[in-house]
Amino acid sequence: MKFKSLISSLCLVVVAQLSASAQAEVVIHGTRIVYPADARETTVQVTSSGLKPSLVQVWIDDGDTKSTPENSNAPFVITPPLSRVDAGKSQAFRVLALPSAAQLSQTQETLYWLNVLDIPAKPKQEENAAPMNYLQLAIRSRIKLFYRPTLIQDQAAKAGEKIQWFKRDQLIIAKNPTPFFITIKGINQTLGKNTVDIFPEGLMLKPFSEESINLKVSNFDKLSYVTINDFGGDNEYNLKF
Numbered sequence: 001m002k003f004k005s006l007i008s009s010l011c012l013v014v015v016a017q018l019s020a021s022a023q024a025e026v027v028i029h030g031t032r033i034v035y036p037a038d039a040r041e042t043t044v045q046v047t048s049s050g051l052k053p054s055l056v057q058v059w060i061d062d063g064d065t066k067s068t069p070e071n072s073n074a075p076f077v078i079t080p081p082l083s084r085v086d087a088g089k090s091q092a093f094r095v096l097a098l099p100s101a102a103q104l105s106q107t108q109e110t111l112y113w114l115n116v117l118d119i120p121a122k123p124k125q126e127e128n129a130a131p132m133n134y135l136q137l138a139i140r141s142r143i144k145l146f147y148r149p150t151l152i153q154d155q156a157a158k159a160g161e162k163i164q165w166f167k168r169d170q171l172i173i174a175k176n177p178t179p180f181f182i183t184i185k186g187i188n189q190t191l192g193k194n195t196v197d198i199f200p201e202g203l204m205l206k207p208f209s210e211e212s213i214n215l216k217v218s219n220f221d222k223l224s225y226v227t228i229n230d231f232g233g234d235n236e237y238n239l240k241f
Contacts (some may be wrong), residue, residue: 004072012150017221020239024118024139024141025048025049025050025054026047026048026049026050026056026085026116026118026141027046027047027048027049027119028044028045028046028114028116028143029044029046029047029142030044030143030231030232031044031113031143031228031232032143032144032145032146032230032232033046033095033143033144033145033146033147034145034146034148034156034230035076035097035145035147035148036148036150036153037042037097037101037106037147037148037149037150038150039097040096041094041095041096041097042094042095043092043093043094044058044089044092044093044095044114045090045091045092045093046085046091046093046116047085047089047090047091048085048086048087048088048089048090049088049100050055050087051087052087052120052122053084053085053086053087053121053224054083054084054085054118054119054121055082055083055085055119055121056082056083056084056085056091056116056118056119056207057069057082057115057116057117057119058078058082058083058093058114058115058116058117059074059078059081059115060072060074060078060095060112060113060114060115060118060145061075061112061113061115062074062112062206063111063112063113063213063227065142066158067115068080069081070216074102074112075097075098075101075103075104076095076096076097076098076101076112076145077096077098078093078094078095078096079093079094079096079104080093083203087185092108095114095145097147098201101147104147104149105149106149106150106151107141107149107151107152107179108149108179108180108207109146109147109148109149109152109179109180109181109204109207110145110146110147111144111145111147111181112144112145112146112147113142113143113144113145114142114143114144114145114202115124115140115141115142116127116140116141116142116143117138117139117140118138118139118140118141118161119138120136120138122136123136129164130177142213143183146180146181148180149179152179152180154231155178155179155180157178157229157230159178159180159182159227160227160229160235160237161235161237162176162177162178162183163175163176163182163184163205163225163227163237164176164177165222165239165240165241166241167241168212170214171212171214172212172213172215172220172241173210173211173212173213174203174205174211174213175209175210176205176206176207176208176209176210178207178208179207179208180207180225181189181203181204181205181207182204182205183203183204183205183207183227183228184202184203184204184205184226184227185202185226185227185228185234186198186199186200186223186225186226187199187215187223187224187225187226187239188203188222188223188224188226189217189223190222190224191222198215198216198217199213199215220239220241223238223239223241224236224237224238225237225239
């Protein structure tokens with residue numbers, strides 16, 4: 001009976017710690033970073049919404065979700081790479097391109113990913129107290145970082161409206177004729193007085209690429225699509241074939 005009580009107590013501690021730690025308490029300001037090729041640096045800011053300090057580690061990778069700060073080969077450096085962020089406080093991280101970034105394409109964007117690892121503080125234990133069992137989770141958040149060449153910077157604002165649309169049997173084709181990565185957040189269809197997002201999963205179009213989309217609808221009338229701009233806001237356009 002005592003053994004069962006001990007197991008139950010341990011399970012409660014694990015579940016409580018899991019519930020408390022399952023949500024990242026360090027929040028990134030913004031949903032994407034644009035790094036202009038002619039910039040000396042750019043910054044990303046995070047804020048701790050938790051009640052305790054966090055240790056925050058930041059690095060950039062080229063798309064490998066298993067990357068670590070030690071094996072990343074992205075041509076960027078972040079300073080500081082590791083920082084304590086107190087509860088309710090913010091921390092700015094500087095992102096600087098290395099000289100090797102000059103070897104990236106100068107005619108289209110290159111995509112990288114910014115990683116922010118939130119390492120919560122270890123729970124304090126009272127002196128002479130029995131050892132405490134707990135489960136502690138470090139949560140990683142990732143946002144896109146677009147390296148944007150100088151020659152194309154003025155064209156970015158109109159990239160979303162330049163997507164070309166075609167019908168092919170039961171599919172529609174989205175073609176990106178621009179040198180930018182374009183994120184399609186959704187495709188809306190107006191049915192009477194209601195507007196329904198019939199493609200909530202969205203997708204990201206690479207520069208000069210196309211993607212097939214199965215909307216699983218019987219007609220393609222009154223369609224519009226929503227893209228995400230540099231500031232994380234929505235831009236909506238009529239979808240025309």
